[in-house]
Amino acid sequence: MATVITSEHKARVTAWFDALRDRLIAAFETIEDVGGGAACARFERRPWQRPGGGGGTMAMLRGRVLEKAGVNVSQVAGVFSEAFRSQIPGAADDPRFWASGISVVVHPRSPLVPAAHMNTRMIVTTHGWFGGGADLTPVFADAEDTAAFHAALKAACDAHDPGYYPRFKAWCDEYFQLPHRNEARGVGGIFFDDLAGPDWDADFAFVRDVGTAFLNAYPRLIRRHMDKPWTEAQRQAQRRKRGRYVEFNLLYDRGTRFGLMTGGNPEAVLMSLPPEASWP
Numbered sequence: 001m002a003t004v005i006t007s008e009h010k011a012r013v014t015a016w017f018d019a020l021r022d023r024l025i026a027a028f029e030t031i032e033d034v035g036g037g038a039a040c041a042r043f044e045r046r047p048w049q050r051p052g053g054g055g056g057t058m059a060m061l062r063g064r065v066l067e068k069a070g071v072n073v074s075q076v077a078g079v080f081s082e083a084f085r086s087q088i089p090g091a092a093d094d095p096r097f098w099a100s101g102i103s104v105v106v107h108p109r110s111p112l113v114p115a116a117h118m119n120t121r122m123i124v125t126t127h128g129w130f131g132g133g134a135d136l137t138p139v140f141a142d143a144e145d146t147a148a149f150h151a152a153l154k155a156a157c158d159a160h161d162p163g164y165y166p167r168f169k170a171w172c173d174e175y176f177q178l179p180h181r182n183e184a185r186g187v188g189g190i191f192f193d194d195l196a197g198p199d200w201d202a203d204f205a206f207v208r209d210v211g212t213a214f215l216n217a218y219p220r221l222i223r224r225h226m227d228k229p230w231t232e233a234q235r236q237a238q239r240r241k242r243g244r245y246v247e248f249n250l251l252y253d254r255g256t257r258f259g260l261m262t263g264g265n266p267e268a269v270l271m272s273l274p275p276e277a278s279w280p
Helices: 007-035 143-158 164-175 200-225 232-251 254-261 266-272
Strands: 044-049 054-061 068-079 096-107 115-124 128-137 188-195
Touching: 007 054, 007 068, 007 096, 007 115, 007 200, 054 266, 068 266, 096 200, 096 266, 115 200, 128 143, 128 164, 128 200, 143 164, 143 188, 143 200, 164 188, 188 200, 232 266, 254 266
Parallel strands: none
Antiparallel strands: 044 054, 054 068, 068 096, 096 115, 115 128, 128 188
C-alpha cells in the first residue's frame, strides 16, 4: 500500500534538500579557496517566489575554478495546466501538486575537469514519489574518473537494493542521449523516477544516499584535475561539448520542461546552461 504523504513527510524532504544544498555550497567554496587565488568566489543566494504557491532559492557561483556552479532548491505547489497534467502520474484525476527538490549543475573552467549534474526531488499528486539522479559530462573522458563516480553511485544503490544500480544506470544511459546526433551527453551515472515503494522511509533514505554519494565523489574529481595546465584547443573542445549540453537541456530534459510548465523561475530552471558554448 502506498504511503499517504503528510505535511511531516514534506517538511522532512525539504529540510534535507536545504541541508544538502548548504553542504554542497561549502564543499564548492572550499575548492575555490584552494584554487581561486586571493579573491575567492562565493555563492550568491537569491530567493524567489512562485505566483500561485511556493518558491525557492537560487545559489550561483562564478569562480576561477568553477566557472559557473548552481545549487538550487525549491518547494512549489499549485495546479497543473490541462495540457501538462496528462503527462504526470496521478494528475489526471486531480491536477493539484506539490514538489520539492534540489538541482546541482557545475561547469568548471578547466576543460580537464568534468562537468556534473545532480538532482533529486519529491513530487506529490494523488500519490507521491521520488526521482532524480546524477551524471558526469567530461570533455575528455577519463577512465579513472568514470570508475570512481560510478562506484560511488553503485555503493549508494547497493546499500538499498542490488537491482537499483544496473536498472538506474541503464535508465541514465538511455535518458541522457541526443537522438538527433546519435551520441551520449556524457559518461552516465544513474537516473530514476516514479520511486514509490511500500516503505517511504526506505525510499527517502535512498534519495539521501544519492545526494551524499555525489557530495563525496564529485569534489574529489575536481581536485584531481583543477591544477593541470590546459590549452586553448582544449578550451574550444569544451565549448563545443557545452553546446551539446545546451541542446540536451533545451530539447529533451524533463526537469527543464517541468520547471517552465509549472511556473518556476526561468532563471533558476535555466541555470544549468553553461556560461560559454559554441557550435562548429
